[in-house]
Amino acid sequence: MKKLDFKNKFVIQTLIIIGILAIVFGTYLLYLGNPRKIFSNAIDKITNEVEEVLESNNTLDNYTSNINIKIDSNIDNLNTYINNNTNADNNIYKRIYNILNNLNDTSIDINYIHNKKNKELFLDYNATINNKELLNGKYLIKNSTEYYYINNITKEYINNGNNYYFESINSKTNEIDNNLYLNNIISKSIKNNLKEEYFKEEKKERKISLVLDNNLINKIYNDVIKDLQQDERASKILKGYNKNIFKSKNKKIKFLDNNEIITISIYTNSIFHQSKKYELIIAKDNTTYKYVYENKEITYYINNDKKISGIINKDKNSISIELKNKYNNKIGNLNINNKKISLTINDNNKKIILVGNIKKKSMKNTIKIKLTYLNNSKELFNSSLIVENNMTKDAKIKEDLSKSILESSLSDKEKNQIKDQKYNLIRKIVGEAQWKI
Numbered sequence: 459m460k461k462l463d464f465k466n467k468f469v470i471q472t473l474i475i476i477g478i479l480a481i482v483f484g485t486y487l488l489y490l491g492n493p494r495k496i497f498s499n500a501i502d503k504i505t506n507e508v509e510e511v512l513e514s515n516n517t518l519d520n521y522t523s524n525i526n527i528k529i530d531s532n533i534d535n536l537n538t539y540i541n542n543n544t545n546a547d548n549n550i551y552k553r554i555y556n557i558l559n560n561l562n563d564t565s566i567d568i569n570y571i572h573n574k575k576n577k578e579l580f581l582d583y584n585a586t587i588n589n590k591e592l593l594n595g596k597y598l599i600k601n602s603t604e605y606y607y608i609n610n611i612t613k614e615y616i617n618n619g620n621n622y623y624f625e626s627i628n629s630k631t632n633e634i635d636n637n638l639y640l641n642n643i644i645s646k647s648i649k650n651n652l653k654e655e656y657f658k659e660e661k662k663e664r665k666i667s668l669v670l671d672n673n674l675i676n677k678i679y680n681d682v683i684k685d686l687q688q689d690e691r692a693s694k695i696l697k698g699y700n701k702n703i704f705k706s707k708n709k710k711i712k713f714l715d716n717n718e719i720i721t722i723s724i725y726t727n728s729i730f731h732q733s734k735k736y737e738l739i740i741a742k743d744n745t746t747y748k749y750v751y752e753n754k755e756i757t758y759y760i761n762n763d764k765k766i767s768g769i770i771n772k773d774k775n776s777i778s779i780e781l782k783n784k785y786n787n788k789i790g791n792l793n794i795n796n797k798k799i800s801l802t803i804n805d806n807n808k809k810i811i812l813v814g815n816i817k818k819k820s821m822k823n824t825i826k827i828k829l830t831y832l833n834n835s836k837e838l839f840n841s842s843l844i845v846e847n848n849m850t851k852d853a854k855i856k857e858d859l860s861k862s863i864l865e866s867s868l869s870d871k872e873k874n875q876i877k878d879q880k881y882n883l884i885r886k887i888v889g890e891a892q893w894k895i
Contacts, residue, residue: 498649500724500733505645509638519574519632520853527566531558531841539838551838558841563587573853574632577602577624580855598857599623604701605862611875615862623698626691636695643692647685651678667723672714680708718742725752768792799827807834821849 536555540548569582578600585593594609604621607614626636656674658667686692687704696703714720718741725735735752748759757767767786768779776795783789783805790803790810799814814827825845831838868876 498652500736501645501649505641508641518572518849518851520851521572522850522852523568523570523572524848525566525568525570526844526846527568528844529558529561529564529841530844531562531839533558533562533839533841535837536839539833554839558839560587561841563589564592571853571855573855574624574627575853576855578853578855579623580857596857598855598859600855600857600859605859608876611872612868615857615859616865616868617862618865620701621698622694622701626695626698640692640695643686643689644682647682648678650685651681664726665723666726667721670714670720670722672710672712672716672718675713676710679711679713715742808832809835821851823847823849 533555536551536558540551540555564585564587566585567583569580571578571580573579579598581597583593583595584591591609596605596607596615598605598607598615599621602620602622602624604618605615606612606618607616627633652668656668658669659665660667683704686696693704721737721739721741723737723739724733725737726732727734735750737751738749740747746759746761748762750757750759754771755767755769758765764784766784766789767782769782771778771780776793778794779792780788781790781792781803789805790801792801793799797816797818799812799816801810801812803810809832811830811832812827814825817824823845824847825843827843828840829842830840
């Protein structure tokens, strides 16, 4: 047999190496083009964005936070306009007037105490409208038990059983650590539970879609809940937020109506399957609402008719969005940073100006946001939201629980009254006729 010379050996070895590399590279490209992998990459991007927001927050272990929320509106011009005009916008303006008129006389006070050292938490909230009490209650965690009290309904604190909130917080962890952990484990679980058969691939358009109806959302939701329940730390954290969270496992929840479909699509390039375009479509009855994100621009459509778009520019400390109308004409700007928010929209003789300032000190934060609306250069109304948060390091909780009663001892009437409380604030502000449960 003729021996291979050095040159032939080198050629054969080179061809073998090239062949192996081709197989590896081809396999890698197939892996990149896998629908689950493409969607997983998109989920990772969202997870990282959420993580940045969570990490930007700071929290003390033991503190008291006193929050006051007020809204002040000037609506005299709006009232005059409504009385003097009968155009198609009047119904919308009437609703705005009613809401702002009620909010003018609404005040919300919240007292929140967090005591990690003693494993105690206290929340006292009071909302008034026209100087009349609208919502007044308390919530307390002490000795791994939760209690609540609602004025004019319950005479004493109601013992609502075990609470696990502080079970997931120790000397090495806090709420931010826990939320970061949940963010990552939920992301991982969603990716693992997106099965191949859930995806639809259109190779000609290089488009991969996940079509969600209520049944599939329930399937994915229950798979994720199962993973979270099996993870000791995640289970402990979630039960601290809601002790009944895992009782909904395997129960069908109505996320969407029967005739409602959500389609999430990702378009990729031809070689490395990098995402270049994202599309979200919500279809219900004969109407489709579509959001498209491509080249830093997000566009909103109704039945494929473009309504508005925005070009997004983001850096470490700020976000700016240039807004355009359906004809691609610039109509305004939105700018957000950690100290200020501003929005200007000027389209079809209607102008919206929003200016917000955030002042942060070590123990005091103030947010002031003012919205002004003009029609044909005349101001119809302006409304200001003021949120003040004063914090102290005092975390003493002085509440008497000696006469607390078990929730099971409440009458059906009391239980129904408590259930209705969460809707009362919205009912009063928006108006009974416009609010349906």
